[in-house]
Amino acid sequence: MAFKVGILGLGTVGTGTVQLLLDPTGRQALLKEVEVYKVGVKSPDKTRAVSLPTAVVTTDLEAIVKDPAVDIVVELIGGLEPARSLILQAINNGKHVVTANKAVIARFGDEIFTAANAAGVYVMLEAAVGGGIPVIQPLKQSLSVNRITAVTGIVNGTTNYILTAMRDRGSDFAEVLAEAQQLGYAEADPTADVDGLDAADKIAILASLAFGGRIKLQDVYCEGIRNVSKADINYAEKLGFVIKLLAIAKKAHSSNSLSLRVHPTLVPQSHPLASINGVYNAILVEGEPLGQVMFFGPGAGAGATASAVVSDILAIAATLKTGTTKPHPLMSCSHQEYCEKAPMEDLVTRFYARFLTQDHPGVIGKLGTCFGNCGVSLESVVQTGIHDNLAEIVVVTHDVREGDFNASLAEIRALPAISSIASLLRVL
């Protein structure tokens, strides 16, 4: 008995997946029963790193998702359409689906999982978040015995590469971005990465699994790294922090609602996420009674992502092998309710702020008064020097309600001594 796989797309990840499946020796024995039955491509005549029989390669992707012989459809074309339609067609034709497509799952997960449950098939997405790191399966299975309180991740390798390089070399964002584009670590249009949209897709998926509810992508607050300056990276370092783009899903203190957000964050140097550098990803899961566990690994790349894709194929094949027709409760995705979003103004966090002020005596006192008026208590205030006749004052607060902090900023902006607020960042 062989499980027939139809793969849509033969780009980097598709090629890695086919190479892995065609070379099963020394891996889980069940992989020998998985057959690369069809591979759908755009350009069949393109030279490729993997050689496949002519009968396997086709340009007719719809034929693959409808082929009665196909057991598992592996969607690796990316983007929203035709990926979404092909996935839905595969499901409606009774195929199990494996996808690496975070964008389509974050936007159309409801539609896709509703269809999958109706059809009695699995939709698996280990490769959609964290590349080769096994994090989706632990969240659905092992870790689900916990009451999860927070998922905090460095889930975008491009921005982590940029922030790491900015710190290591004291370079500006624009300079490092240009270099990352040359090296292929950043796209020509870097928007999805540097503005945090890719990380938002991923935290929406992780939050949905960790907290057992559907997530509306627009509920994820999203702020990218374009405004992170080398000055802030330096001040952060002196204060004992590194700046990371974190994707966070966290139960609010006083209710069941979820704070969902992506933003550059000052992370204490002793925190496990602080030492995740370069293109690596890491996901920290906190829960009761577990405490903290962290998963670390390559967030992208053909081999790592292929490992995740094939692990999903393997999981489906193993379940099919048991011959049951009843769905496996830990592989299905059955939640129907939406998670409630906690408003950003109710977020309780520390803040880092950098002010440019007139070099007058008493400015720190005035700042302190505005903060105090709004109930914002300060952990440290440092006047770092004078630039262009302006004094630079860096403030780190204790935990405050974001709404209260914003109210204090409104008062501060009205102070004649304040020239500008050069940066505002949250602190983990």
Add this chain to the structure above:
Amino acid sequence: MAFKVGILGLGTVGTGTVQLLLDPTGRQALLKEVEVYKVGVKSPDKTRAVSLPTAVVTTDLEAIVKDPAVDIVVELIGGLEPARSLILQAINNGKHVVTANKAVIARFGDEIFTAANAAGVYVMLEAAVGGGIPVIQPLKQSLSVNRITAVTGIVNGTTNYILTAMRDRGSDFAEVLAEAQQLGYAEADPTADVDGLDAADKIAILASLAFGGRIKLQDVYCEGIRNVSKADINYAEKLGFVIKLLAIAKKAHSSNSLSLRVHPTLVPQSHPLASINGVYNAILVEGEPLGQVMFFGPGAGAGATASAVVSDILAIAATLKTGTTKPHPLMSCSHQEYCEKAPMEDLVTRFYARFLTQDHPGVIGKLGTCFGNCGVSLESVVQTGIHDNLAEIVVVTHDVREGDFNASLAEIRALPAISSIASLLRVL
């Protein structure tokens, strides 16, 4: 339909497990179908943190493993006997087994898994290694699509606590051990931890799963941390390393045999394992095509271990829920062959050595000649100072065959100028 669990032992982990199972709200919904049916204890009248109906608690552990109503036996009494016999009886009575007992699995895994396969039941052991860290299931499932090349872990919290404290405070081993015993981080008899035996049990289990073969515990080379001195920790730090007790299972360069070993190791400060401090555990898995992934978390504690135990109960319940009688290929443990052990003298690694020598000119030259005679090339040689009229010389080698390094040491010991070899450590 409820799944009836019989728990053997109500110590720290047993209590954590019962507390979790009795409080399923907000966790995976399937846990509501798991019933704490029997709990076997030694002293039924002891005051406990968890209150159970009288009918649930019994001192007759054999009755639990034979009870036809019990679906899953959870062995949390630890030690070799009666744990081994009770597990085997449970299996022979058709019960699935969950255990946190690394000692019994490392020693009697062959017997236990042979019996389990014959009886068509699962034996699950997530809690046996790495406390709450989900690492056993990923090795058996997701990561098994890779050809694993190495598993490297900090898997003993007590020794990691001791080494971390020695470094942070510049203290001696004996001093920190005494304090760890007072704090409850080390046992009154610390042998199993500080001599590396507990870590050896755990790497035998991890290696068996990662490399798909049985492991003889006596094949694991084992060296503890009693001889790690604060002097070596200091020198290591100056050379860019931290000293960790690593448990390593690694494919040999040129053959299919496995190097299996536990020993204190100089780890480069930039390595992901270098920043795992205190009682935390971490396991780094390397494979093709994945690259590296690391799992990090609490290596012990009631809550963390209970999370792992209950995740195994959940996995069994989920599979039973599908109504199949065929074994799930990724939950069974089917390998029968033994892994071949690579001899330690064929290990290729870097070494750190500290020599006490007469303070004569030319000693470094003589040392260098002995190393050169045996093909050992040096990365650094530092004369660190004079103590008690003896010069102290610290050497770090490039990668060498351990047999060749030992041959060079035999020559060096014969040099009149050499007073003693104060320490010898491997370098990652």
